[in-house]
Each structure stands twice: as C-alpha cells, then as structure tokens.
Amino acid sequence: MKFLTTDPVAEASSVLYKRCTIDLRSGTTTLEDVPCRNLEDVLGGFGRSFQVLAERKVDNAYSAENPLIVNTGLLTGSSAMTGMRTYFSGYSPIKGSKKGLPSAMWSTGSGKFGAKFKWTGLDELIFENRSETPVYAVIRETAAGPQVELKPAEKLLGLSTHDKIMALQKEYADAHFAVIGQAGENWQNVYMGAVALSTENQLKSGEDKCRFAGRGGMGSLMGYKNIIALVAQSSDKLKSLSPAVKKVNINVVKGGGSTRLQPLSRGGGGGTWAAYDVLQAFHAVPLNNFRPQGNALPEKLCRENVEQDYEIKSEACFRCGITCHNNVYAKNADGSRGEFLAKFDYEPLNLLGSNLGIHDAGQAARLIQLGDNYGMDSISLGVTISYLLAYNERHPEKPLLNGAGFGDYEKIRELVIRAGEGELPEIGKGSMRLSQATGETSYAYHVKGLELPAYQPETNPGYAWAIAGGHMSMATYGLLTREGKSDLDSWVKGITQDKLHMVGFDMIGLCKFFDIANGIGTQMVVDCLKSEFELEITTDDIRAAVRRAFLRGLALELRQGYSKEEFALPAEVYEHPNANIQLPQIATPEFLDELQRRVWAVFEPELEDLSL
C-alpha cells in the first residue's frame, strides 16, 4: 500500500493499493496502483472485494464473469498479533438464493501465506476468466516490485492439500502456499471446496497442519478457474515492534479479549473446543443433525475425556501468542506422543463428530483429517452428511447413497472420501440442493444456502442476517446462551448494532480472536494503525466503515434474489421445538416474525441510502 496521506477517511484516494489482475484466458497480467474509494477499501479484505463484486452481474458462480479475488487486510503481515489473514472472495457456488443466483461470499484463514503475499508487495490479486489448463500462480517479490507468473500444474493434480503444499515447498524456498485439494479439482460435483493455507509448523514438521479458508466454496471457484495453487515467495518483512504495537500485543494476550482461546496451562479457556463443555451444560451441543437428546453423549468428546487417550498439544500460527490450536496426537504404548491426528476446533469436531453420531475422538479426528486433506469445508461437509443420515433414519426402507446412519463410522468415512473425489454430488453440492431434491427441506440445517455452524439455531435467530459464515459474520451465537438475552429488544439491538461488527476482522487482516468481544472499532486497532502507517483514524470511523461494509453484503444478498422469507431458520426449529435444550425457547414463529419486522425496519432505510 502507498500512503500519501495520514487521513484515510477524508482522503481515501490518497491511499493506493497494489493490484494484479490476471486474465486466465489470455494469460495477460496487469499491475496497477489503485486509489481507494473509501475507508473500506483502505482496510481491505471483504470491505474492498465486495465493492468489486458489486460491480459485476453474475448469474452463475462457474462463469467467466465471476472473479476470484485474493487479498489481505491492512494489518496482514504487520507486527500486530494475529495479522496473518488472507481473504478469498467471489460469487459462491454453494451459497445462493432460491432464485438460483449465487451469493457474494468471502472466506478467510490464517497460516503464513497472507503475510508472505503481503510481503511480495501485492495487496490484491484478481483472477478473471478461466484457464484452459491447470496452472498455479507464483507471486514473487522482485527489485522491480511484485511479479506474478502462471505455471503448469499437472504434476499437482490428484494430491491432497497437504501433499500439494509439501511438493511445492521442495521447489520454492522462503515461500508459503494456498492450495486446493481433490475436492476443489472436482468443482463440478463439489461446491464446498476449501482453500488450505500453509503454516510454519506444517512446513517444519511435515505434518498436515494447514489452516483453511473453508466457507462458501472458494476452493471450488479456484478449481473451476483451473488454479490449483498459489505460491507467495518473499523474504520475511516483519517490522521491529514499536512500543505502541508491543503494548497492544501484550494486551491481546494478557488483557482478557483472547483469554478464552489460550491454553489451559496458561490459565486460558483452552480454545474453541471449550464450547463443548459450556453448551453441554444447556444440552445445546448439536447431536444427530442438530437434535440434542438431553443426554450425556456429547461429553465423550469433551476435552477431559479425550485427553485420557490422546495427547493434546497447544500450538500457534507464526508469531501468535494466543496459541489457540489444540493439536491432537495419538499416544504411544509407552505414553509418549505418537502420530499427529487433527486439530480440534469446536466446529469441525462437533459437525464431524457428535452431530454425525460419532462419539469416538479417534474416529472424529480421522474424519476431520480426511475432510481437510481433500480440501472441503468441514462445516458444509458435516452438515450435509448429517442431513443425509437424518433422511436415512426417517426412510429406513429407502435410504440414500450407501445407507449410512448416525454413528456408522465406516460408511460415513466412505461418504467423505467419495464426496472429496467428486463421486457424490449429492453431498458435494451441499444440504440445500440435497434437501430440495428429496423434497424434505425442514431439517436441512442451512440458512440462505450455507450450512450452519455448531450452535443450535434455536439459540441464534441472528443466523438469518449473517452475510457469510453463520458464526463468523454475526456474533449473536452467544446472545442467549452466554448473555441470557431472550427479549426482542436485546436481539434487535444485537443484530442491528453490536454483533454485526465482528465482520470488521474480515477487513483488516486480524484474527477474530484478537478481541472477539469488541470487534475492530477499538483503541488497540487505532494504535496499531497509527504506529504501523501513521494513520489518524478514530474508533468511530472504523465502526462506520464496518457497518457500511456489512450493509453492502446485505444489499448484495437482496440483489442476488433472496426474498425476506429466505432470511429464516430451518423450519424444524419451530415446527418441532426441542424441549431437551435447556434455554428459553425464543425461536417461536411469533418471536421470529416480530424480529424480522423490527430488524428490517432498521436496515431497510440504510440500505436505500447505500449505492452498490
């Protein structure tokens, strides 16, 4: 980025970002310094990419008009802790309106690829059209600035995400990688392809410890474009830590905002896995396709039970003191650490574990690992399979596919493998399409075509207004469970004011765990921007930009044909209320209707003022 001003709010066009556009059809590459239009452009991530997407009319995700935008946030590659995010944006193959139009979507992950990408000197890479043959892109730092080159990728085809990364590592020193798996290569039949991002730990240990930009099928879009991998090759360019950023980083680790994600050994909460314990206290851990039974079954995957048989190691992305990864290893007979199995985050563990009726940690770990190796979004994969298992339970006389039922590990494993190989479009295209095909849509746990994360929808009507991942773009998943709010006023305020601000992290390049409770409109972020770039910017400026970006996402959904009826929870939630969940039952038709009315009453006037 080039900063010709210290006031990016009044003089956004005096901030320029370096964009490379590659026409995959002709192979031409255009590098330019693009002036920012507003603060959203300056902050980056989806705040910028959605403005590009708004300029396009795209009716089909797999079409020449749909770009794949790879970018970073302003603080990616900076010395601010967690500044490692890469964003992948485009019109989604999996998320779409009932009218059949694809929704604008972004997905993001950590790992070190984002920082390396930034350090090449590039801020954004846009892939137009489609390559006739499989290619990978090498983004390099040179004395003349960043350069991007396409190379034949046939040798990478058919390899898992991890194997692609390890193969590329042999060829490119001082580089990090973003790759698709076999699922993305089979984009015709898999709409939930993820992008895997390499980590330092992975490159050093040789263990498959990628991070993933999973949601929305950006790996499938990459596959459609015939881009198999991205290589970002650059020296490390971490600035020395200024006193201001050092203070912020200490605050991130010690100040409380990220404590819940830190290791138990440091007095932290033990990562997202701890949600198992908390939600189980309310019998709100998804089980057998989001139907908790009020029993103790989910406890088998609680940490205290898993660690009796497995070794759990806390690890981190490059330079991150939060250390939120819980890496699970087999235990050897002599008690020493054995093979690395998988990283236990709450979402994949639940959705490929308890919610499929799998209560054995080793089996859940293998399913997580398989999904990761094939490069599929673990949330969409798990929820689509749980739908299938629920269908089969209801139709024992005529089950679908291999007839798998809840807890049937071998058959579920076969479904994951065959979906990843592109042999099961019924799974690969997601739960919305599968349920439309069966005609039984009420228990398909998606909203607006995107599968739900592992928080019961009974506890989170805010899913309806999430503009990307259900729990990554609307932080209402704890409003009832954590905060005990069951009144309409709190929910309207949560959705329309406080909780939408979590999307700001997906603009600026930081992990949400930087300060999950307060978003990016904080003095900590202001201090980082001042110290790193000498920008004069206020928390109010940031919050206003985040709100505009969120509203733009909502406006884009409406433009892609979503009716207001589609901003709704799966019907089973209110048609068959689950009395086992020990929380106030707020997801009644009356509550949801009134919430719709009041939320739109806030958003609609603002949407009218927003030009796309």
Added chain:
Amino acid sequence: MQIRVRLIGAFRIERFKEEIREVASESRVQQIVDELQISNRILGIVLINGVHAGVEDILQDGDTLSLLPILGGG
C-alpha cells in the same frame, strides 16, 4: 447457609465437579468465584438455579450456582 456449586469444563481442573458449600448468608456470587480462585477473565456464564445471573447477585440458601467458562466462536 448451604449452596450447591457446579463447575463446568476447565474450572473442574484441580477443583471439583459439584459440591455443597457452606457460605455466609447474603453472599454474592463474586465471593464464591474468589474463594475458588477462578479468574473473571475466563468466567463466562453464571447461572443461579439454571437462570442467567451476574457476579453481583446475592445467593439464597439452597441455591444451585453454576459457573461456566467463556463461550467463544470457532
């Protein structure tokens, strides 16, 4: 007076799952949290008899107090 204290998740490590405790009448939740040396930074949810409450709430004889860690997305 006596209350029942239930601990969830990591709070059980080197403490207990559930126990009956003798506490002074008019005790606030924070006093129990302090006695148990639980950090407020990871105390996420307080329930009294299954209903959401706060650390300043006053406990009554026979109450069940549940202390849960913070819930964070993921």
